[in-house]
Amino acid sequence: MTAQNLYSLTANNIKGQKFNFDELKGKTVLIVNVASKCGYTNQYGGLQKLYEKYHSRGLEILGFPCNQFLWQEPGNGDEIQSFCTLNYGVNFPIMEKIEVNGSGASPVYDYLKSQKDQPGKLFGRTRDVKWNFEKFLIDKNGNVVNRFGSSFTPQQLEAEIEKIL
Incomplete structure (x- = not known):
């Protein structure tokens, strides 16, 4: 069953502690x-730069490790956190590893996908996440305002983030 709104969701952080999405109200x-072994992994650096630049103005970034795409996130929580911190200086929240598609998909991703389809090159629009580093941008009222494929760099999202901060 898909959640009624973003703020009714919960997920565990990388340490297994419950995170309530109602903490994101107004952000x-x-x-x-x-994923740590993906061609887009260097986007961690760009995400961290966005976080440093806009966090004080109300931007929150949540990274959800996922091993569904060619097993590119094989590590456990400690390994993932260590990789992110040591290689990219990540200090935005990293959540517990999840699935984003299929019957085992996280309720967070079921909700996000129900709100915004992804444009598809061959078959129109699709709900499924296509690859690692797909991005969902959410406004201060909890509305999913845009969805970006993996090839969109964090820097390419900056103007849109600026508009809704």
Whole structure:
């Protein structure tokens, strides 16, 4: 069953502690499915730069590790956190590893996908997440305002983030 709104959701952080999405009320949020062994992994650096630049103005970034795409996130929570911190200086919240598609998909991703389809090159629009580092941008009222494919760099999102901060 899909959640009624963003703020009714919960997820566990990388340490297994419950995170209530109602803590995000009034914030602009970028949710990204991440992986440490992907061609887009260097986007961690760009995400961290966005976080440093806009966090004080109300931007929150949540990274959700996912191992569904060619097993590019094989690590456990401690390994993932260590990788992010040591290689990219990440200090935005990294959540517990999840699935983003299929019957085992996280309720967070079921909700996000129900709110905004992804444009598809061959078959029109699709709900499924296509690859690592797909991004959902959410406004201060909890509305999913845009969805960006993996090839969109964090820097390419900056103007849109600025508009809704």
